[in-house]
Amino acid sequence: MSKTLSEEFYRLMEQLQEVDFVLVELTLYLDTHPEDYDAIKQFNEFAQKSMVLKQQIETKYGPLQQYGNSYSGYPWNWDQPPWPWQM
16 A cells, blocks of 8 residues: 655655754764763754654654554554655
8 A cells, every 4th residue: 555645744754864864973973972061962952853853754644663662553554655764
């Protein structure tokens, strides 16, 4: 079963990918600079942005992750493509 997704979906997913990329980079930096207060503050701000974006996407389009990392709608909607890795 294939669904047609809106431009909003793709815009939100692109924003999420950008925010999560920043989080990966900050994680690598903080592994070698664990006492950089400004970097930790920035990491926490982007972690919050990531959570908000994920909630927006999942509320409207369904779960992004499995194994308890995302809630499921009713009926079970994990099997509804496209999956995040199909983007």
